[in-house]
Amino acid sequence: MPDTPFEPRIVGFLCNWCSYAGANLAGTSRIRYEPNIRIIRVPCSGRVDPLFVARAFQEGADGVMVLGCHPGDCHYRDGNYYARRRFNLMHGFLDFLGIDERRLKIDWVSAAEGKRFAQVVSQFTDQVRDLGPATVRQPAVLGG
């Protein structure tokens, strides 16, 4: 085990209406991308509470991606505008808490951009692989 090279664990929150379909397109088009991403389908990037990101890091993620529709293309008209403000702030806050802000990626990927999806995911995976393991990896003991 100690000789296994580091492979980052990446959690991706993907909007059902664009990025998730974009991921599907990448798959059906047989485009190769880094397999480190664990995809969680959400109805909209506006559904992604910044605490999801905090929780993912606490539970041992090395990187977190939030992918939504391009601004102006939201299925619910304005969910991604809210997401944009939230994650603009969350980037800096993670950094302030000592989690490298390069471990969080927000981007816009449409349903037609299968190729771009593969690029964005692979680039981010490489970036996190270079950063090494996140040091906040301390899974919680869940109650309730």
Add this chain to the structure above:
Amino acid sequence: MIEQICSIAEQILADKTVDVVIGYEAGTRGAVRPAFIRSAAEAGRLVWNDACTHNLANYVREKHVSPKKGAPPAKVGVILKACDARALNVLLRDNQAPRADLYLIGVACQGMRQNSGFAGRDLGDLELRCQDCAERVPAGCDVVVGEAPAAGVAPASAIARELDRLAALSPAERQAFWDAEFARCLRCYACRQACPACYCVECTAEQLEPSWIGVAIRTPEKRFFHTMRAYHLAGRCAGCDECARVCPVGVRLDLLNAWFRREIEGTYGYRAGQDATTPAPLASFVPSESLDL
């Protein structure tokens, strides 16, 4: 000054403008504590000095309740410093109490002193938030008592300097700093209880479905709690620093909140509590804006 405060309280209780006045009274051993005055005869109990640090806006929601079923909610008079008035603006903006049911008694503030009200402790400097306070006279009140103090010393910016110091560190060093802070946390939630803006009926910290935070009192749970608490106050924290004051182990919660305030003022030019109408930055958007992601 205190005569004026007492006479205003006496008058608004006598003519039934309000049912209760929230103010400060002398506590035990030289301390000052919040007081809830319900009759004009009791108004003389009120005090005003440099130990009146509590943010009384926190009690407004609790006192703005119906005395009995079907009756209209009690009208509330409350004594506010400049920082408290900003916190109250946040409550008004969030529809937590109608302005018409409140009577706001603003007090021009000289700043509160560290250790004031604690017998046997040396009187310290002004509290950190007061050192940097540029407002002093509360805005939007029905009546303001006292005059703006003459321009004092230049702000010491102790909080801003600490933010700068932390920003200059490496992420790993910052994480070590916060882990040391959070390690002391007892999860007593006093910070939440003291916060006027923390008014959720069910707090994320205690929610069971889903269970956001584990029950263990360990650094990961505490880190998550503080991340959650600070983020929920983003754009809503008016900077009264009650959370930091009531923390029994001195976790630097004021720094977390100050970071958000500085960031949001820089990006959106918005200060929480600046008025009772502007929507919170995270509850609004401008389609054409461009933000770093």
